[in-house]
Amino acid sequence: MWEQFIARCKSKGTTATATLTQFIELYLDDIDNLDAIGGDNLDKRLDSKIKASVEEYLVTSNNSNPSPTNETILAICSRLDKLESQLKSESSNETGAIHNLADLSEKIEGITARMTQFTEAIIKIQNHLNNQQKRGNKSYNNNSSFIVHTPRMQPLSEEGLASRLGVSQETVREQRIKLHPPLFVAWCKGKDKSGMGWEFNENTGLYHPAS
DSSP states (O other), rough: OHHHHHHHHTTTTTTTTHHHHHHHHHTTTTOHHHHHHHSSOOOOHHHHHHHHHHHHHHHHHHHHOOOOOOOHHHHHHHHHHHHHHHHHHHTTTTOOEEESSSHHHHHHHHHHHHOOOHHHHHHHHHHHHHHHHHHHHHHHHHHOOSSOOOOOOOOHHHHHHHHHHHHHHHHHHHHHHHSSSHHHOOOOOHHOOOOOEEEEETTTTEEEEEO
């Protein structure tokens, strides 16, 4: 199944890494309805393994009070590699062929559900590290003699957003109409040099920075 997923990514002109990154970006934007997009056919065994691995990591991290260093990041990558290896191992033991389009759609939904679990694992770990960073920087922030205010991005017209993303106005309009609003935000983030998402406000007719 993993090989089929990689092959499908190639047929769509993308890579498995890019596809996984898109799922991660969507969840980092606090989109909670991706399960509905990916389908309800979840692999219960893989769900349990992923959640158990995440909880095990968080418990271990809390007991040892680690700092978000390169070693911590490498540990996260190692755990995700193990999860991926488990997925490959289970997939290699499966037999049978895709006989029709309905079977293909069902298998794609299953893969989407698995990718959802990976993103949930990454978000939990990232939130844990972010909380540690905030605690570590708290004393520094309290002793700062000045506060740096980040200027708020102003809404853009369709022409302005197209220029910022390096695409045509027609492309911006086409993607906004075709994609679900959260997916349009993710698409903008992939084009924006600063990695910022944008959403369309029908009341103003402008594109506002996504919160």
